[in-house]
Amino acid sequence: MVKKSKTAPEQEPLKLFYIFYNQERWDNWLTRLRESNFDIVEGSDDMPEGFQALYNFGQDITLSVLKIIKLYQNKRFSMEEAVDKLDQVEKIIMSEAPHDEIEEVVESLQLSMLVLFASCRKFLEGGYQTDIKALVGEGRKLIDGDMEKALGVAAEIGANVINGASCCSKYVKDDIDQPTLFDEWLIEAETMNEAMTSLKNFDEEAGEAV
Secondary structure, eight states: OOOOOOOOOOOOOOOOOOOOOOHHHHHHHHHHHHHSOOOOOTTOOSOOHHHHHHHHHHHHHHHHHHHHHHHHHTTSSOHHHHHHHHHHHHHHHTSOOOSSTTHHHHHHHHHHHHHHHHHHHHHHHOOOOOOHHHHHHHHHHHTTTOHHHHHHHHHHHHHHHHTTOOOSGGGOOTTOSSOOHHHHHHHHHHHHHHHHHHTTTOOOOTTOOO
16 A cells, blocks of 8 residues: 655745835835925035935835845746836836926936836846946947947846846946936946845745835
8 A cells, every 4th residue: 555645745935915116105205305405505515315315216216126136036926927017116117207396306317217127127038248348338339329229238237237246336437527327327237236235135025015
């Protein structure tokens, strides 16, 4: 007589329900920006509260989006599920900027966030170049003539960052008076680098909002 095995069948990872970003969160940040002062105080080295709020706003978005990728890496999400989550957050972040006093700063934030979403998709797709130095050089040449191609190059840099590569502080020039959009994307890539480091041991439990 054959004995039945007492070993329980291996269960698939629990499908979790996450709230990565919602309209209320976005609207709360917009309200905070409206209430902040962007005026530079003469003789002060402190960043105006409005720009500090904008900086924190960008970090909040970056961290939230990269949690989606981290959970994909942890096999909590399939690629299709990760892409769907990205689409949901991107729809909120890239919605039309409010037509009021913060329109310009919100649009500048959205431009920098282009590389975040493009990088995540490039990482999920795979097949990107890994020579970051060469990619930086190529992107700098393209930015004035072909923004779309330059974004594609920046996305490859961002995909490398998501995959663990160190970038991009050494390529960000602190002394330039008018940074290009590509420079802004490199700054965002560095923010992504810091966010991925902070998410090294990240794996949410069921029911937690992220």
